Amino acid sequence: MSDGSSDALLDRMMQLHPKVIDLVLDRVWRLLAALDHPEDRLPPVIHLAGTNGKGSTQAMLRAGIEGAGQSTHAYTSPHLVRFHERIRLAGELISEDALSALLDECLAANGPDAITYFEITTCAALLAFARTPADWCLLETGLGGRLDATNVVARPALTVITPISMDHESFLGDTIAQIAAEKAGILKPGVPCIVGPQQPEALEVLETRAAETGATLLVHGQDWQVWSEHGRMVVQDLNGLLDLPLPNLPGAHQLQNAGAAVAALRHLGFDAAACEAAVTQAEWPARLQRLRKGPLCDSAPGIELLLDGGHNPAAGAALAAHLTSLPARPTHMICGMLNTKDVRGYLRPLTPKITSLQAVSIPGVTATLSAAETATAARDCGYEASEAASVEAALAAIQASDPTARVLICGSLYLAGTVLEANG
Numbered sequence: 001m002s003d004g005s006s007d008a009l010l011d012r013m014m015q016l017h018p019k020v021i022d023l024v025l026d027r028v029w030r031l032l033a034a035l036d037h038p039e040d041r042l043p044p045v046i047h048l049a050g051t052n053g054k055g056s057t058q059a060m061l062r063a064g065i066e067g068a069g070q071s072t073h074a075y076t077s078p079h080l081v082r083f084h085e086r087i088r089l090a091g092e093l094i095s096e097d098a099l100s101a102l103l104d105e106c107l108a109a110n111g112p113d114a115i116t117y118f119e120i121t122t123c124a125a126l127l128a129f130a131r132t133p134a135d136w137c138l139l140e141t142g143l144g145g146r147l148d149a150t151n152v153v154a155r156p157a158l159t160v161i162t163p164i165s166m167d168h169e170s171f172l173g174d175t176i177a178q179i180a181a182e183k184a185g186i187l188k189p190g191v192p193c194i195v196g197p198q199q200p201e202a203l204e205v206l207e208t209r210a211a212e213t214g215a216t217l218l219v220h221g222q223d224w225q226v227w228s229e230h231g232r233m234v235v236q237d238l239n240g241l242l243d244l245p246l247p248n249l250p251g252a253h254q255l256q257n258a259g260a261a262v263a264a265l266r267h268l269g270f271d272a273a274a275c276e277a278a279v280t281q282a283e284w285p286a287r288l289q290r291l292r293k294g295p296l297c298d299s300a301p302g303i304e305l306l307l308d309g310g311h312n313p314a315a316g317a318a319l320a321a322h323l324t325s326l327p328a329r330p331t332h333m334i335c336g337m338l339n340t341k342d343v344r345g346y347l348r349p350l351t352p353k354i355t356s357l358q359a360v361s362i363p364g365v366t367a368t369l370s371a372a373e374t375a376t377a378a379r380d381c382g383y384e385a386s387e388a389a390s391v392e393a394a395l396a397a398i399q400a401s402d403p404t405a406r407v408l409i410c411g412s413l414y415l416a417g418t419v420l421e422a423n424g
Helices: 006-014 026-034 054-067 096-110 117-131 176-186 200-213 254-267 272-280 295-299 313-325 343-353 371-380 391-401 413-422
Strands: 045-049 072-075 087-089 136-140 158-161 192-195 216-219 225-229 232-237 240-245 289-291 304-307 331-335 356-359 385-387 406-410
Touching: 006 096, 006 117, 026 096, 026 117, 045 054, 045 176, 054 072, 054 136, 054 158, 054 254, 054 272, 072 117, 087 117, 096 117, 158 176, 158 254, 176 200, 192 200, 192 254, 200 216, 225 254, 232 254, 240 254, 240 272, 254 272, 295 391, 295 413, 304 413, 313 343, 313 406, 331 343, 331 391, 343 371, 356 371, 356 391, 371 385, 391 406, 391 413, 406 413
Parallel strands: 045 136, 045 158, 072 136, 158 192, 192 216, 304 406, 331 356, 331 406, 356 385
Antiparallel strands: 072 087, 225 232, 232 240, 289 304
């Protein structure tokens, strides 16, 4: 093994392919063959795809399974602060030593051949999961589904497709139907799929693909449903009614994610206690996360500080709905986004909720929009917008003008990661 740290090895992996995203599976299959096909030696797999909510749904599934006393591997992306967040082995984040050894092995097996960063690191995760005992393996797609590097398990135990909306149009298509066709690529013959709430054109595509593949769909509104009643969450499916606490993850949209997680757990035979653990014990940072301590909080002691990594129009709408549910308070936004996103589509639903916007660029990210570009887009949407050199500078400006306000830092998981790192 080389002497490289995981960071150094990951940097080397970034150089193996000129494109960050290149959706084919040929390179993945080649490397998996060189690694003796770890994808065939995994615990029962739950494979998740969707535009919004798949990470939260996976977090709830993990909480429910672990609440039942069983162990889970989990793979998610992107990470917020450290790559290690992407790989959980039997419930624990992968160690630095284990990660470095895996990455080194995968680099050696791949040799000089082209492969994207996501592809080779996904292969590393699968290798880790194949070698470490666990009861379940949760795989979240990175982008799309049909050609995603995670889509290599021939027969998962279950698939889950959360709500599909517009995002990554340059890779997945510029209509809901085209994007749904890519997500539907995770459907497998004879494997049931829990389907979250969908727009009609997305559901039509999923139903057509299921008929072609022989997959069984368990569809929100048909085979299961979820609602809130008297401060509780109620799920109804083929197993009957289940009364549970509301999800501990904030936001009204988490109700549908929790419903999908509970429907999945009940289909797999987990009991009510596991379902309650799913909705009360899940942890998923940078999703409407309230920051309560750390240097950023200390610098603005009277501010209510919220952090959210959502970045597409559906996420903007969900965020606006959550702000409506909060006690009235002037709300200022600190926003940084990638140049691949529909910035105006994200910002428009939030316009009536926001007093002012401070635009920032995302440090260390080449695909960031400049603060000036984000501020221009915000003004087009009706915001009172200005630019700031950093999140810290933006927060200081808001603190000086409105010291008891609510501040929402949002627009990108990459920005959220820098904030969590800066805040300790």
